[in-house]
Amino acid sequence: MEIVVPNRLSVLGHPQRLAVFRLLMRRYPDRIPATELARALDLKPNTLSTYVNALMQAGLVTQERVGTSLRYAVDMDATRETFDYLLLDCCRGRPEICSLNAYAALSGSNAMPDQKYDVLFICTGNSARSIFAEAILRDVAGDRFVAYSAGTKPRSELNPFALEVLKKNGHDVGLLRSKNLAEFQSAEAPAFDFVFTVCNQAANEECPAWHGQPVSAHWGLPDPVKIDGSDAEKSLAFQQAYDALRNRIIAFTALPFASLNRVSLQKAVDDLGQTTIGNFA
Known part of the structure; x- marks a missing residue:
């Protein structure tokens, strides 16, 4: 040694x-x-x-x-x-x-405190995958989690295929918008409990350390925006990305937070990012 x-x-x-x-x-x-x-x-x-x-x-x-x-x-x-x-x-x-x-x-051995958790999902464009995750978490467990999303290089508008999938699955898209990651790095931004990257490019980029050392994990998924083909094929790719994120988020919200210390919780969210779900993980 x-x-x-x-x-x-x-x-x-x-x-x-x-x-x-x-x-x-x-x-x-x-x-x-x-x-x-x-x-x-x-x-x-x-x-x-x-x-x-x-x-x-x-x-x-x-x-x-x-x-x-x-x-x-x-x-x-x-x-x-x-x-x-x-x-x-x-x-x-x-x-x-x-x-x-x-x-x-x-x-340490202490479990996460019993509170409403702030969760941030990050991808590059913040037009599809991270927007999916924000909408899903808000609707699945909005009583226990406050969901946000952002992009390292956000697009000016949300992807129309992503909006179509969200509407088809019953989500209110009125409050959703593309946001720059810098919006959540100011002194006034929430102190996040969890930060997830959902695309490889965003995870590869250099970002400042988050205040408060949130539990973080990489839940990378292929970018449905890059799918070539007919509109039907593109819609299918967006739906598959949505389904994969929904399954992971449901599993995340079902974790026994009150009985997991930080090390165990970190392993649990890392493991969720490694699970093979459908055709998109």
Whole structure:
């Protein structure tokens, strides 16, 4: 450990290697194709290969071959081991030297407080998937959750196929609009309890840390906006995205929040993002 951790810290001390590690952390527990990593970070394939090889040699990242594609994920056990060394071994639990309050809050045994939770869904355009999630959560469990959605690069209008699906499923679309993520990053914005990304592009983008350390997860779904074909085929793609999100949100609202500590709750929402639901997960 005395040798391993300094080596890991040295590897993470390189800005570009740290950027790869941080992106993989944002997408955990997904395994990300090398091509997507390179595209998201604007790196040449051979440069990315050098960075991920260094992270793998340090034990921070694992590799898996799926067909002809190499996919990467954070080794969470090694990451926790590294953080434990810094926060518990070096500081020896002395709060006057190292503040352990945030770490304790993340790893503590207390369940989530009994309250009405603020939930934010993020995608790039905020014209379909995140709008679906906002509308679904509001109608399924609006007595226990306040639902919001936003886009990193929001479109000016909601997608007409998305509006058609929402209306067909009985949702009131009058209050729905595309919103910029910046709207929820001001001092006046709600302190979110949960933040979910529902598209890979938004999850890959660099965003500031959220105030209050909300439970966050990636529930990526293919973008129905990119479907080519007839109007009937496009409508089907939007309906499939809607159905997948509805199933995940119903499962989310059924979680036993009163009996889950933060670590267990984080695992539960991560697992929901990994479930295969219909043709859209």
